[in-house]
Amino acid sequence: MSAGVGVDLENLWIRFGDFVAVRDANVHIKGGDFFSFLGPSGCGKTTILRAVSGFLEPSEGNVLIGGNNMKGIGPNKRPTALIFQNLALFPLMKVWENITFSMEIAGASARDRRKRADELLDMIALPGQGDKLPSELSGGQRQRVAIARALCAEPDVLLLDEPLSALDLKLRQHMRTELREIQKRVGITFIYITHDQGEALTMSDDIAVMRAGVIDQIADGKTIYNDPATAFAASFVGENNVFRGKVLEVRGDQALIRTNRSGDLLSRISTANQGKMNVGDDAMMFIRPEALSLAPTGTQGDHFVTAKVNHEEFEGNSFNIFMEGDGGKELKVAIPNHGQSFDDHSGQDMTLEYDVNNAVAVPAGELAAE
Amino acid sequence: MPGFLKEFFNRNGTLMGSLMLGLVLFWTVGLIILPQLSMLDFSFRPNLPPPEIGGPKDVYTLENYKYLIYGPEGGSQDYNAVDLKVFFRTLVAAVCVTIFNLILCYPIAYYLGQTKGNHIRVFALMLIIPYWINEILRAFALRIIFGESGVLNTLLVGSGIFDTPFDFIRNDIALYAGLGYAYILLMIFPIYNVIESLDHNQIEAARDLGAPWWRIHKRVVIPYAKPGISSGCTMVFMLSAGALAAPQILGGPSSLWFTQLIYQQFNDNSDWPQGAAYAIVLLVTCILLVLAVMRLFKVNMGDIGK
Numbered sequence A: 001m002s003a004g005v006g007v008d009l010e011n012l013w014i015r016f017g018d019f020v021a022v023r024d025a026n027v028h029i030k031g032g033d034f035f036s037f038l039g040p041s042g043c044g045k046t047t048i049l050r051a052v053s054g055f056l057e058p059s060e061g062n063v064l065i066g067g068n069n070m071k072g073i074g075p076n077k078r079p080t081a082l083i084f085q086n087l088a089l090f091p092l093m094k095v096w097e098n099i100t101f102s103m104e105i106a107g108a109s110a111r112d113r114r115k116r117a118d119e120l121l122d123m124i125a126l127p128g129q130g131d132k133l134p135s136e137l138s139g140g141q142r143q144r145v146a147i148a149r150a151l152c153a154e155p156d157v158l159l160l161d162e163p164l165s166a167l168d169l170k171l172r173q174h175m176r177t178e179l180r181e182i183q184k185r186v187g188i189t190f191i192y193i194t195h196d197q198g199e200a201l202t203m204s205d206d207i208a209v210m211r212a213g214v215i216d217q218i219a220d221g222k223t224i225y226n227d228p229a230t231a232f233a234a235s236f237v238g239e240n241n242v243f244r245g246k247v248l249e250v251r252g253d254q255a256l257i258r259t260n261r262s263g264d265l266l267s268r269i270s271t272a273n274q275g276k277m278n279v280g281d282d283a284m285m286f287i288r289p290e291a292l293s294l295a296p297t298g299t300q301g302d303h304f305v306t307a308k309v310n311h312e313e314f315e316g317n318s319f320n321i322f323m324e325g326d327g328g329k330e331l332k333v334a335i336p337n338h339g340q341s342f343d344d345h346s347g348q349d350m351t352l353e354y355d356v357n358n359a360v361a362v363p364a365g366e367l368a369a370e
Numbered sequence B: 001m002p003g004f005l006k007e008f009f010n011r012n013g014t015l016m017g018s019l020m021l022g023l024v025l026f027w028t029v030g031l032i033i034l035p036q037l038s039m040l041d042f043s044f045r046p047n048l049p050p051p052e053i054g055g056p057k058d059v060y061t062l063e064n065y066k067y068l069i070y071g072p073e074g075g076s077q078d079y080n081a082v083d084l085k086v087f088f089r090t091l092v093a094a095v096c097v098t099i100f101n102l103i104l105c106y107p108i109a110y111y112l113g114q115t116k117g118n119h120i121r122v123f124a125l126m127l128i129i130p131y132w133i134n135e136i137l138r139a140f141a142l143r144i145i146f147g148e149s150g151v152l153n154t155l156l157v158g159s160g161i162f163d164t165p166f167d168f169i170r171n172d173i174a175l176y177a178g179l180g181y182a183y184i185l186l187m188i189f190p191i192y193n194v195i196e197s198l199d200h201n202q203i204e205a206a207r208d209l210g211a212p213w214w215r216i217h218k219r220v221v222i223p224y225a226k227p228g229i230s231s232g233c234t235m236v237f238m239l240s241a242g243a244l245a246a247p248q249i250l251g252g253p254s255s256l257w258f259t260q261l262i263y264q265q266f267n268d269n270s271d272w273p274q275g276a277a278y279a280i281v282l283l284v285t286c287i288l289l290v291l292a293v294m295r296l297f298k299v300n301m302g303d304i305g306k
Helices: A045-053 A095-099 A101-106 A112-124 A139-152 A169-186 A197-203 A221-226 A232-237 B004-014 B016-043 B063-070 B081-114 B119-133 B134-145 B151-158 B173-182 B184-196 B198-209 B212-241 B245-250 B257-270 B272-296
Strands: A007-016 A019-029 A032-038 A060-067 A080-083 A157-161 A189-194 A207-209 A214-219 A241-253 A256-261 A264-269 A284-287 A292-295 A303-313 A318-323 A330-335 A349-354 A359-363
Touching: A007 A045, A019 A045, A019 A214, A032 A045, A032 A197, A045 A060, A045 A080, A045 A101, A045 A157, A045 A189, A080 A139, A080 A303, A095 A101, A095 A112, A095 A139, A095 A256, A101 A112, A101 A139, A101 B212, A112 A139, A112 A256, A139 A169, A139 A214, A169 A189, A169 A197, A169 A284, A189 A197, A197 A221, A207 A221, A207 A232, A214 A221, A214 A330, A232 A241, A232 A284, A232 A359, A232 B004, A241 A264, A292 A330, A318 A349, B004 B016, B063 B272, B081 B119, B081 B184, B081 B212, B081 B257, B081 B272, B119 B184, B134 B173, B173 B184, B173 B212, B173 B245, B184 B212, B198 B212, B212 B272, B245 B257, B257 B272
Parallel strands: A032 A189, A032 A207, A080 A157, A157 A189, A264 A359
Antiparallel strands: A007 A019, A007 A060, A207 A214, A241 A256, A241 A284, A256 A264, A284 A359, A292 A349, A303 A318, A303 A349, A318 A330
């Protein structure tokens, strides 16, 4: 299997009539990477995948695979293989025929196909299941057959369209690990489409966060989680508390923000926005629930927030406190459970403290829907 | 009482259950099986004037079947060449019409089944509405198109493609067109029904794995559509072999359809036993042919009902 073929999207626009599904996407995917497009449904991520696989011609711009422009090349001629959301196994063919369909098309003998099928069945831990029909397998097994079928075509790039969404939670988590392992073993580029940030974060080398046809940020998972470029990326990936306000003062890579209801708070400016936020701009500041801790009630300062507690809950690994927050959204605090006693504070005011490095400021923008 | 009947009555109640069962039995036994059995009975009896029916001459005989093969006793030929020729020609022509219909209808059914959008409903309506016009009118309309001074000949001669009008009727082209057209819906809709339920991702998956369009059809679409194809082919074949109006109106003067012979026996010769024998031969041959072809293509009886 040829390793390390990269994929580039250059000024990619895809329109359906007046509707712009993808707006000027520029993405460089390194060969051999596990790359995810992460976004809510309808954000255009599947459209991008269809443009890479060749089922859709971009309205403008180019798709390059291994540096070759794919314009005018049909899906059956591209070095890609696509795993469909519903897997699209051929129901009337046996498992081994499904897996080696691409070899059958290429004219390989039944003997060679059978041999290759057995190898792949071993790889996906389904030895001896080749003579079954897809309907006789479980969801997770079918999933693996779909992967084997795509890999059998020896693609340079494997495209996966939310292939785990039909599985139950346990299996989904198991398949994440398995997919990542398969990717490392075969060494080819994986492009993964998902709306599940957990999948994207656990498996990917790099992630592109998409919103309404626009790519908001491309970075590794840690950067996206800790250093989001936009309000959308900050609110879509992981849980986050938002504080709205205006920039009062810029101090190097930090900004003092006059929040609507929590006073003046100091925050780090996200890397992508440094030098771009000016005094008076509308801004949003984000602090994760686990980055907030309790402080003596009434403490004043630029990294203290005081608010009324609405209710509390015990989640096992943490005590969650929900307080009156900004814009009708509750402010969530997660206190790790070390076995300490925890009183009910409902109805009382509480003061929270945070490390300025754990607060991140971005220009005001659209938030992800709950 | 067998278990399934008990369950049937439990589910529908005794009154409704008996009513439904009675109606179905009346339909199958009273309207189909009994008349056909009486036809079968007819076919083994001599053609006698009414007073002699039930008399000493009214005995079971194979004479009517022999007639189809050997012709009238003491005839000039060893075999009934005329009728046998018509019989086999009818079968071959019905097979041809079926194949022609399948080739024509499969792409239409595929397009209708796999394309999304409201225009599909308009297309389907455009296919259905012409069938509100009765069969005789449609057949005569085709005569107007295919006749010697018909629309098609006027166009062909007028544009200089042909020097003289082509006799579409004598060459049976009008007949095949008429038969093909008469049963087009019975071919399209069973195939359309199946293909509509085919997940489009399977077609894309096959394409993605490198298959050119014809292999996608050969390996993915046609195997999936097989029940619809067999159902459509069976109906078109049976109905074309048994058609009467189209051959009567569109057939050339020298080309008889076997059903016309049957009709002549019943109507013109008033020889019901002979007509019944001919009809039974046609029916049994058609059924055997269909079963043989189903076996060849590994189609189950249950698939036809899909």
